[in-house]
Amino acid sequence: MRQRSLIAVTAALAAGALTLTACGSRDENGGGSSDSGNGGTTTVVIGVDAPLTGDLSALGLGIKNSVDLAAKTANKEKTVEGITFEVEALDDQAQPSSGQQNATKFVADDEVLGVVGPLNSSVGESMQKVLDDAKLVQVSPANTSPALTQGTDWQTDPARPYKSYFRTATTDAIQGPFAAQYLYNDSKKRKVFVIDDKKTYGAGLAGTFTDEFKKLGGDVVGTEHINPDTKDFSAVATKVKNSGADVVYYGGEYPQAGPLSKQIKAAGAKIPLVGGDGIYSAEFIKLAGTTGTGDLATSVGAPVEDLPSAKEFVANYEAEGYKEDYEAYGGYSYDSAWAVIEAVKKVVEDNDGKLPDDAREKVAAAMQDVSFDGVTGPVAFDEFGDATNKQLTVYAVENGDWNDVKSGTYTG
Amino acid sequence: MNELPQQLVNGLLLGSMYGLVALGYTMVYGIVQLINFAHGEIFMTGAFGALTVYLYILPDGTSMLIALPLMIIGAMLVSTTVAVGAERFAYRPLRGAPRLAPLITAIGLSLALQQAVWAWYPDAKSAHTFPSIPGGPFEIGSVTIQTGDIFVLCAAPLSMAILGYFVMRTRTGRGMQATAQDPDTAKLMGINTDRIIVVAFALGAVFAAVGGVAYGLKYGQIDFRMGFILGLKAFTAAVLGGIGNIYGAMLGGLVLGIAEALSTAYISDIPGMNQFGSQSWADVWAFILLILVLLFRPQGLLGERVADRA
Numbered sequence: 001m002r003q004r005s006l007i008a009v010t011a012a013l014a015a016g017a018l019t020l021t022a023c024g025s026r027d028e029n030g031g032g033s034s035d036s037g038n039g040g041t042t043t044v045v046i047g048v049d050a051p052l053t054g055d056l057s058a059l060g061l062g063i064k065n066s067v068d069l070a071a072k073t074a075n076k077e078k079t080v081e082g083i084t085f086e087v088e089a090l091d092d093q094a095q096p097s098s099g100q101q102n103a104t105k106f107v108a109d110d111e112v113l114g115v116v117g118p119l120n121s122s123v124g125e126s127m128q129k130v131l132d133d134a135k136l137v138q139v140s141p142a143n144t145s146p147a148l149t150q151g152t153d154w155q156t157d158p159a160r161p162y163k164s165y166f167r168t169a170t171t172d173a174i175q176g177p178f179a180a181q182y183l184y185n186d187s188k189k190r191k192v193f194v195i196d197d198k199k200t201y202g203a204g205l206a207g208t209f210t211d212e213f214k215k216l217g218g219d220v221v222g223t224e225h226i227n228p229d230t231k232d233f234s235a236v237a238t239k240v241k242n243s244g245a246d247v248v249y250y251g252g253e254y255p256q257a258g259p260l261s262k263q264i265k266a267a268g269a270k271i272p273l274v275g276g277d278g279i280y281s282a283e284f285i286k287l288a289g290t291t292g293t294g295d296l297a298t299s300v301g302a303p304v305e306d307l308p309s310a311k312e313f314v315a316n317y318e319a320e321g322y323k324e325d326y327e328a329y330g331g332y333s334y335d336s337a338w339a340v341i342e343a344v345k346k347v348v349e350d351n352d353g354k355l356p357d358d359a360r361e362k363v364a365a366a367m368q369d370v371s372f373d374g375v376t377g378p379v380a381f382d383e384f385g386d387a388t389n390k391q392l393t394v395y396a397v398e399n400g401d402w403n404d405v406k407s408g409t410y411t412g
Numbered sequence: 413m414n415e416l417p418q419q420l421v422n423g424l425l426l427g428s429m430y431g432l433v434a435l436g437y438t439m440v441y442g443i444v445q446l447i448n449f450a451h452g453e454i455f456m457t458g459a460f461g462a463l464t465v466y467l468y469i470l471p472d473g474t475s476m477l478i479a480l481p482l483m484i485i486g487a488m489l490v491s492t493t494v495a496v497g498a499e500r501f502a503y504r505p506l507r508g509a510p511r512l513a514p515l516i517t518a519i520g521l522s523l524a525l526q527q528a529v530w531a532w533y534p535d536a537k538s539a540h541t542f543p544s545i546p547g548g549p550f551e552i553g554s555v556t557i558q559t560g561d562i563f564v565l566c567a568a569p570l571s572m573a574i575l576g577y578f579v580m581r582t583r584t585g586r587g588m589q590a591t592a593q594d595p596d597t598a599k600l601m602g603i604n605t606d607r608i609i610v611v612a613f614a615l616g617a618v619f620a621a622v623g624g625v626a627y628g629l630k631y632g633q634i635d636f637r638m639g640f641i642l643g644l645k646a647f648t649a650a651v652l653g654g655i656g657n658i659y660g661a662m663l664g665g666l667v668l669g670i671a672e673a674l675s676t677a678y679i680s681d682i683p684g685m686n687q688f689g690s691q692s693w694a695d696v697w698a699f700i701l702l703i704l705v706l707l708f709r710p711q712g713l714l715g716e717r718v719a720d721r722a
Contacts, residue, residue, distance in 0.1 A: 053530070055635075057537055198692050224676075225690035229641050231631050234422035235676035236691050242415050255539070259631060266549065267418075268556050287539060289632055 041084045042355055046071055046340055047106040049099055049117035049127065052091035055255035058283045059119055062327030063141060064089045067116045069317055070337035080345040082353055088112065092123050099123035103130035112136065113363050114340030116333060121145035122200040124165075132162040137364040139166045139339050141332035144277065144300070145204045146173040149384040158384065164364045166385040168332045168339070168376065170300040170392060172201070175276050176208030178392045178410040179249065179298045183274060184216040186406065189247040193222045193240045195260070196251035205276045206251030213249075221245045226256060233260045237267035247271055253278040258287020265291035272296055280328045285397055295397045296405070301376045302391050303404045304331040313375040335374035343367045414554040419677045420670060425561050425630065427669020428568035432623035433646035434653070434661035435575065436495075436616025442592045442656035443612045445511070449518035450498055452643015453525035454491045454617050459542070459624030459634040460529060461490025466543050476545050480563075480625075483543075487621035494525070495617035496610055504606075522640070529636040539635040542628030560629035567622050572662050575615065579658065584611055592656070645698075652702050654715020663713055671701050 048067045050060035064087075071085040088109070090102040099118050106112045107130060115131060115138045118124050124143040131138045140148075148165060150158035154173065183189040192213055196206035203225075210220055222243040224236050233256075240248055241264070248264060250257050250273055257279040264273060273288075273295045280297040288295060304310040310331055317326050326333075343366040348355060356362055371380040380388045391409050395402040436451045448454075465486030470479055502521050506514045529536050545559040557565075579585040590598040591608045599605050627642070628634045645668060653664025675697035680689025688696075705713060 053537065054637075055538065223690075225692040227692040227695060230691075231633075231638070232422075232426050232672075233691070234425065235419055235673040235694070238415055238418045238422060239677060258539075259633070262632060266556070266558050268549070283538060286541060287633060289541075 041082050043084050043086055043111055044080075044113050044344055044355070045086045045088050045109060045111040046337055047102075047109075047112045047115040047117075048087055048089040049092050049102045049106075049115060049123070050089070050119050051094040052089060054093045056094045056119060056253060058281055058324065059142070059327050059329060060091075060094075061324040062330045063117060063119060063333040065320075065322040065324060066141075066313075066317070066326050066330040066333035067337040069313075069320055069322075070334045070341065072320070073316065074338075074341045079341055080348055083344060083348060083355070085341065086111075092118055092120075094120050094123065096120075096122050096126035100126040100130060103127040107131065107134040107136055113344055113359055114139065114337075116141065116336045116340065118143070119329070120199070120201060121148060121204070124148050125200060128162045128165050132164045135164055135361040135364050137164050137166065137340065137343065137360070137367050139168060139336035139367070141167070141329045141336045142169050142277070143167050143201075144169055144172045144175060145200050146171040146208075147200075147204075149386050160384045163385075164367075166336075166339070166367055166381050168335045168374075168379060168387045168389075169277070169329070170387060170390050172205045172208050172276065174390055174410045175298050175300065175392060176205045176210075176251075177212035178408070179274055179276065179296075179394070180209050180212035180216060180218070181410075182296075182298070182394050182406060183247055183249075184213060184218050187247075189218070191219045191221045191243075191245045191247070193224070193243050193245035193248045194220055194251070195224045195226060195236065195240075195248060197228045197253070197256055198225045199228070199252070201276075201278060202251035202253070204251070205278075206249065209249050209251070226252070226260070228252070228256050231259050233263045234267065236260070237263040237269070240264050240271075241267045241269040245269070245271060248273045250275045250279065254281045254284035254287065258284050258289075258292070261288040261292050261295055274298075277328055280395060280402065282325065282327070282402075285400055285402070288397070292397050293399075297395050297402070298392055299328055299395060300392060301331065301389070302393055302407045303395075304375065306404070307331075307375070307377065309373055309377065310375045331375040335376055335379050338372065338374060339367060339370050339379060342370045342372055346370070415677060417553065417555045419673045421555050421557065421561075423670030423673030424666060425564050425669070426672060427649075427666035428564045428662075429623050429626055429630070429642070429665070430646050430649040430668055431568055431662035431665025432564075432571060432619050432626065433642060434649040434665050435571070435619040435658060437647050437650040438653070438655055438658055438661040439588075439612045439616045441650070442658075443588060443595075444503075444507070444609055446503060446514050447518065447647065448498075448503075448613075448616075449515065449643070449647075450502075450521040450525060451495075451616065451620060452639035452641075452646065453522050454495050454498075454639070455620040455624045455627075455642065455646075456634070456636065456639030457494045457525060457529065457624075458487040458491035458617070458621030459628050459638065460533060460536070460540075461621065462487035462625045462628060463540060463542060463634065464490070476543065479543070480545070484622065484625050487625050488618050491617040491621040491624065492614045495613045495620075499610055499613040504609075522643070526636050526640070533636070536636050539633040542632055542634050544632055545629060558630070560626075560632070563629050564626040567626055568662065571619050571622055572659070575619070575658055578615070584608070588612060648698070648702055652705055652712055654712025657712070657714045657716070660712055660714035667701070667713070668698050671698050 050063040092099040119142045121143045146154040196202040261273040277299040280299040346366040347362040393407040394405045462483035547559045649664035653660030672694040676691045
């Protein structure tokens with residue numbers, strides 16, 4: 001009997017080990033600016049929560065670096081007199097549970113007056129209440145799930161669940177339909193195979209896309225949900241091939257989208273894979289390989305490199321010599337951090353140049369009226385905490401790089 | 413719908429990979445009754461060993477015809493070193509300790525190996541591109557087979573045959589059988605059981621290395637966490653086939669792989685089962701199958717009913 005019970009114990013331990021890998025190392029110094037404590041200034045910490053390790057670390061490190069750049073710029077230009085900004089970055093490994101722990105950690109640190117992040121909508125969901133209870137303001141550069149700002153009944157009865165949550169990214173309520181319109185009207189696709197990873201972001205995006213594509217008159221010839229833990233999508237790829245679809249829409253992120261695109265083409269279906277901002281990364285191109293040429297992605301905003309407002313950001317980012325690229329959300333992360341800085345500035349100015357005792361609450365209130373010209377265009381928030389700037393762009397993989405194909409504002 | 417042959421091939425390919433890794437689990441378990449949970453990471457380090465040979469040892473642009481054998485050798489060297497090192501420094505000091513101790517060590521070792529590759533291998537923080545075999549896909553009827561897949565299709569049965577020959581026909585192989593049956597008596601008969609155990613670990617690592625190269629060729633990328641899920645699946649395959657039985661490991665792998673492919677392809681076509689049919693449910697079906705097999709055949713598909721030794 002001993003051997004069978006050993007297997008049972010082993011299975012239990014295996015499950016435990018699965019959970020263990022979800023926790024992990026934390027970034028100790030978080031790349032904080034080193035010029036703190038000079039000349040008796042008050043320190044304000046901007047928290048960053050993003051996946052700094054793991055599959056999505058490329059995007060997460062871009063977020064961290066961009067926030068760091070905003071803090072450094074504010075310190076250098078003395079944007080807020082008497083305040084030195086510091087950045088504390090915590091790693092959520094794209095796990096909601098880690099994100100929630102990090103939120104608790106930020107709440108416990110009195111110097112933290114604003115949090116930028118997270119990357120994933122599912123992580124955002126787990127952080128919202130913790131931060132809102134402490135009236136700690138959160139600005140996400142990348143969460144696109146509509147429910148985060150407009151509640152679970154966002155389609156019928158939008159209601160803002162948390163007052164301290166803001167975002168500079170556009171929502172999937174706009175991104176999915178934007179892709180559907182592009183595919184139906186511009187590239188004349190009629191038969192789509194929809195795949196998602198069942199996560200908040202992926203399933204939401206696939207849902208809004210499907211609704212609009214059907215409304216336009218397109219045909220959904222198949223749907224499939226994949227398991228993000230695996231790399232073998234051959235069974236799914238075979239289904240796609242046999243469905244006769246002329247395009248695949250994928251709601252999810254690049255670690256799965258890249259291999260998925262590759263395996264669909266290997267199965268013999270020479271059709272483009274289309275996704276949202278979650279696949280708009282240089283990593284996608286690397287993972288999809290040469291057959292990924294022609295794959296499409298929508299992303300929030302206009303291409304950062306093309307905006308005059310962004311030239312300075314790109315130049316400064318390069319000048320700082322960050323090891324990693326700013327990736328899809330760099331501009332939005334910079335603007336998110338800058339929104340926190342602007343809100344702090346307003347609060348400090350209203351209080352005779354000092355931080356008030358109830359600084360967190362005041363910063364959260366000031367955030368609602370923040371308005372400035374950011375890297376990604378004018379930054380301001382509507383009554384739900386969503387960005388008022390609703391621009392989107394379609395990108396295509398050409399010559400091993402993302403090239404913008406069409407920018408526009410979605411009109412329902 | 414002529415999808416079935418292709419889906420069977422998909423499952424066969426996935427299953428062969430599970431089988432190759434499962435061999436290591438089953439061999440080590442068969443001899444020392446230890447579930448080496450770090451075996452998935454031995455598979456992973458093997459793949460990185462092959463990559464290292466390609467990236468840093470061979471000159472750029474070496475033909476895959478020459479590179480591949482050298483990469484396999486590199487993979488075997490690395491994973492065997494890791495496995496033998498693990499046996500010597502992590503497991504041997506615990507021999508005779510309660511069984512839970514080496515098991516916990518194995519899980520710790522698994523995490524340590526992952527983190528070591530993550531921390532020290534250049535650019536290993538995200539997925540690494542693995543070289544591919546040039547040449548287009550082959551069409552056999554309605555079935556498409558990639559060049560990378562051919563490697564797995566050949567490697568799995570070949571490994572099986574070599575291992576079978578080794579265990580049944582060689583002196584060391586017979587020593588392994590004897591040690592598996594009764595280590596103390598085997599020792600009395602003059603078998604160096606310590607050496608036999610090292611050989612079991614090394615052999616398991618050799619096949620894991622082949623699996624690692626196969627994985628890289630098939631998916632075109634490897635990463636530091638690739639061994640974890642695949643290791644668990646391979647362990648499942650070993651249990652399914654009857655842990656301790658080398659043919660059972662391969663059979664369990666194939667059954668598991670085919671079950672995953674077919675459940676993804678067909679369960680959603682069954683009326684009322686639509687929401688349980690996607691690939692995200694494939695693991696669930698694979699484990700339901702495992703539970704069913706263990707309920708009716710607790711020793712696994714090919715396992716023998718072992719009289720309790722304790």
